[in-house]
Amino acid sequence: MVVERCGTSAAPLESVLEAPLTDHADDLEELARLRPRPEIRLIAADMDGTLVDDAKQIPEELWPLVDELRARGIAFCPASGRQYHNLVREFGERAGDLVFIADSGAYVLDGAGHEISSDCLGLEAAKRVAAVIRGVPEAGAIVCGKRSAWIERRDGPFVDEVSHYYLKLRLVDDLMQVEDEVLKVAIYDFTSGEHNSAPRLSEFRAGHQVVVSGPHWVDVLSPSASKGRALRQLQAALGATADQTMAFGDFLNDLEMMDAATWSFAVANAHPLLKERARFVAPANNANGVVRTIRAVLGLRAPVSGSRAPSP
Numbered sequence: 262m263v264v265e266r267c268g269t270s271a272a273p274l275e276s277v278l279e280a281p282l283t284d285h286a287d288d289l290e291e292l293a294r295l296r297p298r299p300e301i302r303l304i305a306a307d308m309d310g311t312l313v314d315d316a317k318q319i320p321e322e323l324w325p326l327v328d329e330l331r332a333r334g335i336a337f338c339p340a341s342g343r344q345y346h347n348l349v350r351e352f353g354e355r356a357g358d359l360v361f362i363a364d365s366g367a368y369v370l371d372g373a374g375h376e377i378s379s380d381c382l383g384l385e386a387a388k389r390v391a392a393v394i395r396g397v398p399e400a401g402a403i404v405c406g407k408r409s410a411w412i413e414r415r416d417g418p419f420v421d422e423v424s425h426y427y428l429k430l431r432l433v434d435d436l437m438q439v440e441d442e443v444l445k446v447a448i449y450d451f452t453s454g455e456h457n458s459a460p461r462l463s464e465f466r467a468g469h470q471v472v473v474s475g476p477h478w479v480d481v482l483s484p485s486a487s488k489g490r491a492l493r494q495l496q497a498a499l500g501a502t503a504d505q506t507m508a509f510g511d512f513l514n515d516l517e518m519m520d521a522a523t524w525s526f527a528v529a530n531a532h533p534l535l536k537e538r539a540r541f542v543a544p545a546n547n548a549n550g551v552v553r554t555i556r557a558v559l560g561l562r563a564p565v566s567g568s569r570a571p572s573p
Contacts (some may be wrong), residue, residue, distance in 0.1 A: 278390045289544070292557035299524060301335055302501040305362065306551050307518075308341040308348070311528050314547045319351060319426065322552045327433060330491060330555075336499055338362055340512055341397050341564035342447065342474045344410055345370055346428040360499075364405050365472065365480045365492035365514045365551050367444035377496045379407070379444065380486035385405040385442040386469060390481045393461060397506050400450040400458045403427065406441025422449055447474075447479045454479040468505050474514035489517025496521070507558065510535055510541060526554060 306312045313319050317499050339348050340362035348363055349356040351373065358370040369377040387404050391413075394402040394419035403423055410427040412420070413436045424430060429543045433439060450458040455473045462481060470482045488510075496506060508515075510524035511531040519525040519538045527539035528550045536542060544550030556563060 289384070289509050289553055289557040290556065293314065294559065295558065295560075298560055299558065300505055301507055301524070302505040303336045303338065303492075303496060303499055304330065304509075305338040305488075305495075305513050305518060305553060307488075307507040307511055308339055308343060308351075310530065311509050311546055312339070312551050315447070320549045320552055322549055322563065324355070326552050326555060326561070327355055327358070329561055333559075335559075336360055336501070337496075338492075338495060339360065339423065340366075340492065340510075340515075340518060341480065342480060344427045344429065345374075348506050349374075350428055360492045360495060362488055362495065364444040365474055365482060365486070366488035366517075367405075367482055367486045368407070369491045370496055373400055377498055378491065379442075380483050380490070381480065382443045382445050382469070382483050382486070384439070384441070384443050386465075386481075388437050388444040388445050390448075390462065390465060393464075394446075394448055394458070396411070397448075397450070397458055397461055399452045400448050400454075402449040403420070404436055404437065404439055405444045406419045407444065407446055410447075411436060411439045411441070418428075418451070419449065445486070448479040448481070453477070456501070471526075472514045473512070477510055480559065481512060482539040484514075487517040488515060489519075489521045491515075492518050492521040505553065508537070509554070511546065528549075 285449035288480040302344055327337055336489055339359045342365040343366055347363055348361050349359055359372045362369050367380050391402040396402055404411040409429040409431045411431050411433055415432055422508055448458045452471045454477050458479045459473055469484055472480045475479045480564055504523045506522040507524040508518045509526045510518055511528050515535055516538050525539045526541045527536045528543050529545040543554040
């Protein structure tokens with residue numbers, strides 16, 4: 262028996278599944294019937310467009326689930342383009358029990374701030390990217406370093422948008438003067454990251470990764486940095502295999518992460534290319550797809566009353 266991917270390829274999972282899963286977004290009943298259930302040890306979930314809803318809220322149902330996963334020895338890993346410090350703030354008192362893939366895979370740390378791995382872009386390359394984006398009036402560059410994120414564009418709408426994702430953020434007069442270990446350059450484009458900013462960065466594609474990470478976002482990273490590579494490094498650190506890993510995503514910076522997990526899910530609202538790459542489709546972010554799918558696969562009942570959200 263084989264389980265068809267959402268794309269054209271297939272992979273044998275005879276030891277895990279009773280019947281093939283379909284690619285329908287809400288087919289959780291079939292997931293709940295899995296026998297034997299997979300031995301999951303690591304779960305990685307993208308944040309924006311995947312775990313959080315369109316109002317940027319983490320579902321309340323996540324908190325009791327995180328507690329259950331911890332009790333079962335399953336590591337939960339927010340895997341995001343966001344800054345590490347922002348992620349720690351979002352998960353509050355529970356952050357210490359988690360591991361984090363930040364900056365689109367360039368930075369992996371535990372909840373105590375101990376670095377597991379990093380893959381830096383390089384300062385000079387970052388400055389060249391920032392210089393190009395100066396010529397794109399609809400966009401602004403964020404130089405993302407280990408110490409802080411750095412911006413020079415100072416109009417209110419841009420600063421407000423960037424502040425949602427970067428807790429440690431410094432406004433400087435000239436990005437060419439920044440000194441930091443640079444993880445990536447993020448570009449926020451008020452029009453379209455995919456169709457406006459990304460084409461302007463074509464000169465960097467030969468030696469770097471230019472990744473569309475959201476409708477308005479583009480990341481420029483080192484040629485080897487990705488969420489997929491970060492997830493494999495985390496698997497090695499934790500002693501987990503791809504067969505013991507679940508991964509959830511929605512956009513193009515999640516592509517490689519789908520390859521690193523046997524249990525790879527694109528949420529129903531995901532980019533079409535991610536749906537082709539993922540093995541399964543989960544319900545949409547606004548339908549609490551990540552939490553519902555994890556419970557279905559692991560056979561966990563939803564609690565009658567949820568645990569409280571973490572304190573900041």
